[in-house]
Amino acid sequence: MGNKNKWGNLYLVLVFAVLYAPILYLMYYSFNSAGNMHEFEGFTWQWYGEVFQDTRLMIILINTLVIALLSSAIATIIGIIGALAIDRIQRRRLKDAVLSLNNVLIVSPDVIIGASFLILFTIVGIKLGFASVLISHIAFSIPITVLMILPRLQEMSPTLVDAARDLGASRRDVLARVILPFIKQGIFAGFFMAFTYSLDDFAVTFFVTGNGYSTLSVEIYSRARQGVALSINALSTLIFLFTTALVVGYYMINRRAQTRTRRSEPAAEMGVPR
Amino acid sequence: MQANTRAIYMLPYYVWIVLFVVAPVVLVAYYSFFDVDGNLTLQNYRTFFTPVYMQMTLSSFWYAFLVTLFSLLIAYPAAYLLTRTKHRQLWILLIILPTWINLLLKTYAFIGIFGTYGPVNALLGAIGIGEQQLLFNAFSFVFVSVYIFVPFMILPIYNALEELNPTLISAARDLGASGWTTFRRVIFPLTLSGVKSGCMAVFIPSLSLFMITRLIAGNKVITLGTAIEQHFLVTQDWGMGSTVAVVLIIAMAVLMLLTGGFGQEVRHGK
Numbered sequence: 001m002g003n004k005n006k007w008g009n010l011y012l013v014l015v016f017a018v019l020y021a022p023i024l025y026l027m028y029y030s031f032n033s034a035g036n037m038h039e040f041e042g043f044t045w046q047w048y049g050e051v052f053q054d055t056r057l058m059i060i061l062i063n064t065l066v067i068a069l070l071s072s073a074i075a076t077i078i079g080i081i082g083a084l085a086i087d088r089i090q091r092r093r094l095k096d097a098v099l100s101l102n103n104v105l106i107v108s109p110d111v112i113i114g115a116s117f118l119i120l121f122t123i124v125g126i127k128l129g130f131a132s133v134l135i136s137h138i139a140f141s142i143p144i145t146v147l148m149i150l151p152r153l154q155e156m157s158p159t160l161v162d163a164a165r166d167l168g169a170s171r172r173d174v175l176a177r178v179i180l181p182f183i184k185q186g187i188f189a190g191f192f193m194a195f196t197y198s199l200d201d202f203a204v205t206f207f208v209t210g211n212g213y214s215t216l217s218v219e220i221y222s223r224a225r226q227g228v229a230l231s232i233n234a235l236s237t238l239i240f241l242f243t244t245a246l247v248v249g250y251y252m253i254n255r256r257a258q259t260r261t262r263r264s265e266p267a268a269e270m271g272v273p274r
Numbered sequence: 275m276q277a278n279t280r281a282i283y284m285l286p287y288y289v290w291i292v293l294f295v296v297a298p299v300v301l302v303a304y305y306s307f308f309d310v311d312g313n314l315t316l317q318n319y320r321t322f323f324t325p326v327y328m329q330m331t332l333s334s335f336w337y338a339f340l341v342t343l344f345s346l347l348i349a350y351p352a353a354y355l356l357t358r359t360k361h362r363q364l365w366i367l368l369i370i371l372p373t374w375i376n377l378l379l380k381t382y383a384f385i386g387i388f389g390t391y392g393p394v395n396a397l398l399g400a401i402g403i404g405e406q407q408l409l410f411n412a413f414s415f416v417f418v419s420v421y422i423f424v425p426f427m428i429l430p431i432y433n434a435l436e437e438l439n440p441t442l443i444s445a446a447r448d449l450g451a452s453g454w455t456t457f458r459r460v461i462f463p464l465t466l467s468g469v470k471s472g473c474m475a476v477f478i479p480s481l482s483l484f485m486i487t488r489l490i491a492g493n494k495v496i497t498l499g500t501a502i503e504q505h506f507l508v509t510q511d512w513g514m515g516s517t518v519a520v521v522l523i524i525a526m527a528v529l530m531l532l533t534g535g536f537g538q539e540v541r542h543g544k
Binding site: 109 | 287295301302351352359368379384393482488489503512515523530
């Protein structure tokens with residue numbers, strides 16, 4: 001048994017090593033004064049300096065954050081509405097149908113989402129750029145926010161709403177004081193997922209950005225196509241640290257909230273297939 | 275409350291469904307019947323059924339199959355071993371973390387790792403195999419894709435294994451089943467749902483990864499996704515691009531039907 005365990009652990013170590021190797025590799029060479037990704041010459045902050053002096057990159061970074069914040073906020077609001085709408089449907093088959101429609105954008109390949117949105121924007125006459133990118137990010141974030149909020153809504157006992165109504169709460173009060181506080185955690189999770197989806201998206205954005213407007217992943221793609229540039233490494237190191245802080249922070253907040261309610265399940269909370 | 279006020283505040287969501295779920299699919303289908311000059315035609319479909327496109331489709335499916343197979347072979351044991359570790363939550367978080375790193379950055383890392391002077395070639399040189407051209411071929415495409423998708427295969431399998439009742443395994447062992455028989459007759463069949471959703475979460479996106487083929491495979495591998503991107507953004511032949519997209523949508527729908535419907539697989543491979 002002990003021997004078996006040893007091999008098992010070795011395998012896991014190997015999986016983790018391969019999983020993290022490329023990320024660490026990028027980070028390591030971001031300090032390379034030689035300017036390439038294969039011969040470490042000496043330590044330098046040069047590439048980080050380059051990242052911060054690159055005004056174009058800074059503008060793109062701000063674009064990316066603005067899009068992520070705006071799109072996830074709007075998607076969360078529509079997601080709340082969607083979850084309420086689906087929760088209210090009584091007929092089982094209709095409910096399943098709406099849920100299936102909800103999930104179409106989650107399971108569709110990004111290329112198809114991107115291409116079909118490109119057609120849509122062209123027909124409607126929306127200029128490619130900020131507006132088209134924002135709208136598409138909202139559109140592909142909505143289904144995930146619905147999926148994060150709906151389970152909380154279904155956990156809620158209907159008697160809670162009845163009680164509030166009996167005690168004279170208006171429809172608005174019920175929503176603001178009973179329903180929304182109850183599903184707060186789902187809303188928060190949905191917003192977080194939408195935010196990271198937006199930060200991370202490449203394929204859809206690539207289709208709907210016109211000339212002149214760019215987000216971080218589109219920019220990284222076009223720079224990477226030109227070959228190795230260590231400012232990308234520096235940038236990716238910063239992004240990695242930011243992402244890690246985000247995920248760990250989210251995990252901590254979630255865990256604290258959940259120890260009060262139930263056993264924590266990070267996989268479920270993060271929208272991972274189960 | 276009156277039914278109509280209800281309907282009004284729910285409008286944004288239903289508008290979203292119509293505009294961004296139903297309309298795009300209809301538009302893609304509609305555009306697939308037009309040629310570059312805007313004439314109504316079936317030519318795109320005729321073109322699709324020529325050997326060039328058929329071969330591309332077949333190879334796209336073949337590569338997606340390979341990527342799914344290798345991901346599964348690596349992920350299953352990993353998921354199994356993870357259920358056996360202490361601090362499982364932490365390890366799973368560490369599996370999830372790399373999936374939050376931008377796909378393009380991870381792909382970009384491999385340009386350095388597999389490069390002519392990269393560490394893998396240095397290693398191959400040191401053990402006497404000699405330098406190989408690792409980039410810009412099918413190998414690098416499959417490797418990088420598997421790298422990117424393995425976490426998405428591990429998670430659903432891990433969840434399925436977590437839900438497995440351990441007494442069933444003990445019972446099998448008590449009744450004299452060997453380790454392998456227990457796995458083959460008890461563990462694997464009971465975690466099949468996780469395997470299925472993992473395969474779905476890998477296979478479909480692998481059909482449409484165009485950035486990896488562009489950055490790593492040097493256009494040696496052309497997937498359906500590459501073809502769609504090419505038609506939409508390079509040659510501007512939206513009709514043909516839509517036709518390929520329609521084929522991809524149909525393939526997707528068929529796969530969903532075969533594997534038992536719409537799961538809640540997570541989007542990835544962005």
